Amino acid sequence: MRVFVVCFLFFLFLIQGSVLQWLLPQAWGTSFVVIPQLVLSGIVMLSLYGDEQMAVLFGFGFGLLHDIVYGPAWGISAFSTALTAYAAVLVSRHFPPYPWIAGLTNMVVQWIHLFIIYGWFRLFDFTQMPFFPAISYHIIPSVLFNVVCGFPIYFLISRIYRKNEQNTIQLFG
Amino acid sequence: MFIRFFIHRPLLILLLSVILLFLSVGMTRGDRGELDGPESWIKDGVFRLQGFLYQETQALISLISPENSAKPAAEPQEFLNLKSRVFQLEQENEELKKLLGYKEKDRVTYIPARVVYRSPDRWNNRVVINRGSSDGVYAKMPIITSQGLIGRVQSVTEDMADIQLLTDSGSGPGIAAVIQGENGETLGILEGYDPEKKRLIMKKIPASAKPKKGQIVVTSRLSDIYTGGILIGTVDQVKTGEFGVDQIVYVKPSASFERLDFVLVVRDPAKLQLIRHQAGGKDVKGGGKR
Numbered sequence: 001m002r003v004f005v006v007c008f009l010f011f012l013f014l015i016q017g018s019v020l021q022w023l024l025p026q027a028w029g030t031s032f033v034v035i036p037q038l039v040l041s042g043i044v045m046l047s048l049y050g051d052e053q054m055a056v057l058f059g060f061g062f063g064l065l066h067d068i069v070y071g072p073a074w075g076i077s078a079f080s081t082a083l084t085a086y087a088a089v090l091v092s093r094h095f096p097p098y099p100w101i102a103g104l105t106n107m108v109v110q111w112i113h114l115f116i117i118y119g120w121f122r123l124f125d126f127t128q129m130p131f132f133p134a135i136s137y138h139i140i141p142s143v144l145f146n147v148v149c150g151f152p153i154y155f156l157i158s159r160i161y162r163k164n165e166q167n168t169i170q171l172f173g
Numbered sequence: 174m175f176i177r178f179f180i181h182r183p184l185l186i187l188l189l190s191v192i193l194l195f196l197s198v199g200m201t202r203g204d205r206g207e208l209d210g211p212e213s214w215i216k217d218g219v220f221r222l223q224g225f226l227y228q229e230t231q232a233l234i235s236l237i238s239p240e241n242s243a244k245p246a247a248e249p250q251e252f253l254n255l256k257s258r259v260f261q262l263e264q265e266n267e268e269l270k271k272l273l274g275y276k277e278k279d280r281v282t283y284i285p286a287r288v289v290y291r292s293p294d295r296w297n298n299r300v301v302i303n304r305g306s307s308d309g310v311y312a313k314m315p316i317i318t319s320q321g322l323i324g325r326v327q328s329v330t331e332d333m334a335d336i337q338l339l340t341d342s343g344s345g346p347g348i349a350a351v352i353q354g355e356n357g358e359t360l361g362i363l364e365g366y367d368p369e370k371k372r373l374i375m376k377k378i379p380a381s382a383k384p385k386k387g388q389i390v391v392t393s394r395l396s397d398i399y400t401g402g403i404l405i406g407t408v409d410q411v412k413t414g415e416f417g418v419d420q421i422v423y424v425k426p427s428a429s430f431e432r433l434d435f436v437l438v439v440r441d442p443a444k445l446q447l448i449r450h451q452a453g454g455k456d457v458k459g460g461g462k463r
Contacts, residue, residue, distance in 0.1 A: 037293075069215070075198055079194045
């Protein structure tokens with residue numbers, strides 16, 4: 001099952017850089033920009049289903065892959081994604097994996113992640129974009145897009161785990 | 174033992190990872206020249222998968238969306254005038270080259286390439302193409318499309334090259350560019366990009382110069398990297414600089430930075446030699462710091 005999850009996340013990772021770059025609104029000339037973070041949504045859903053260590057490890061692994069393939073320097077996404085995955089794990093310890101909880105957690109995590117990445121980029125001078133334009137043109141549209149796209153990912157991952165849970169006993173939720 | 178020591182101290186882990194982050198960013202940032210080892214294997218692996226997806230999507234989209242209807246041709250009279258002028262200039266050029274003893278091997282050549290993938294965020298603008306050092310692409314070569322300059326090569330592996338787009342030029346050393354005015358050329362430095370207005374920012378233009386809207390901006394021959402005369406865009410807006418001694422010009426880029434597909438790598442032997450010379454006689458592979 002882990003292999004299947006890894007393949008699914010890797011597929012999302014590939015789509016972010018290729019297919020979505022043709023479909024997202026900025027490709028058609030809008031001034032606001034949507035940054036797809038589907039892998040992060042997948043990792044949040046994973047953490048809700050209880051695999052805590054795996055979520056943080058996947059956060060680190062896919063973050064590092066993101067850095068090597070897309071990023072200007074190593075370590076920025078690896079650190080930020082692992083940290084936000086840990087935040088998602090903290091949330092999921094207290095709540096059962098209902099869809100609306102998943103949506104809310106995803107929204108908070110996407111905010112934190114975009115902010116941290118933007119912060120590092122500004123600190124290391126990889127971007128010169130001022131703070132408020134970055135929020136209104138990049139971060140807000142991206143959060144909306146990623147929350148909406150998080151739901152199909154949620155249903156897929158919950159389906160994978162339900163299949164697996166048939167042999168186990170569930171007490172809560 | 175060690176694992177237990179770390180597991181119960183999340184704060185310690187956080188601090189250590191921040192320090193590690195600073196170290197790794199410090200070591201891996203900037204122009205990297207040619208990459209090798211595991212990094213290039215990972216990049217090449219992802220690149221093969223991405224290439225398939227990106228080009229298939231491009232094919233699908235071009236099927237669905239009707240191609241931009243061809244622009245109405247220029248007026249026949251004007252067109253003929255231009256044609257004759259080009260002919261005249263070509264002849265003149267030919268003669269002058271003969272006088273200079275121009276060698277065929279110094280000719281600028283173009284390496285055609287296709288875009289394979291693009292970084293999902295627009296904070297750093299990185300595009301990857303499917304030509305690498307095995308095709309003769311080196312770091313710092315300029316990249317153009319049919320519409321104009323779009324960026325330069327930042328690092329290469331054997332089969333692919335990373336491009337830093339012009340929209341990311343604020344973090345680099347700047348590009349020497351000239352405005353082609355009525356009374357000669359005005360030199361300036363292209364530094365930075367305004368994402369709201371979608372304009373490139375050109376600085377250090379002398380206050381005596383009077384750039385006008387619509388004048389053409391091209392790369393300067395004096396640049397270390399860029400071949401002279403590559404189209405960048407047109408002058409859009411002129412402002413007085415910070416201290417009133419110079420002017421800032423907003424340049425409307427002629428090339429689109431979205432939906433990139435076919436691009437050309439400019440191979441200029443003279444500039445390559447210059448880069449090699451600056452690297453201290455070493456091979457171009459080393460690359461420089463930003």
